[in-house]
Amino acid sequence: MNNLKGYYSIEGRSLLDFSSEELSEKVLLSYYEKTVGYEDYYTLQEARFIIGESEYKWKVRQRMIEVLELINPKRSVWKARDDYEDGTKRFNEALKQIKKTGINPVTLPTGWKIPQLPNLLMEIGSSLLPN
Structure with missing residues (x-):
């Protein structure tokens, strides 16, 4: 309190x-x-595509995809951060850029057979989103 x-x-x-x-x-x-975050959920494949089409420089896009690929099997940002070899600062930068593209860094399992899942908060109402 x-x-x-x-x-x-x-x-x-x-x-x-x-x-x-x-x-x-x-x-x-x-x-x-x-x-949870405010971003939508995508499969790893769909997230790679979106990042590939973004306007970030090639090296930045590669790092973003590398971070997503590390998070994907762990299903946890925190566990992946511990295993990232280029350091916490670079991991956090890539994570921030991933989120700016509207992608939740925890991707959907391919077994779900859906390419995208909107963030629940958007379904509840955008009036709740912070300014």
């Missing part, structure tokens, strides 16, 4: 102080972004 109080500049400590709709939305969206 003290973390929320400090981070969101909440003055009191009562349940009423922490129960505003605006605060609830901010906290939930914060955790949603950290765990």
Whole structure:
């Protein structure tokens, strides 16, 4: 509670102080972004194609695809980051660029037989997305 109080500049400590709709939305969206992200899901093949068509330089696109290929079998960004040989900074840069293209770095399994899955938040309503 003290973390929320400090981070969101909440003055009191009562349940009423922490129960505003605006605060609830901010906290939930914060955790949603950290765990799920705002990007759509694609298969690895589809994500490679989108990155290949992006306007990033060739070397940057290669690194983005390399990071996706590392994440794919692990099904986890955190596990893949630990195994990335070029360092955390380069991994995080590639991850940020992947997300900027609208691709969730955790790709869909090919067994699902769907090339793309929109982010759930878009289905709920774009009014919830942060500005």
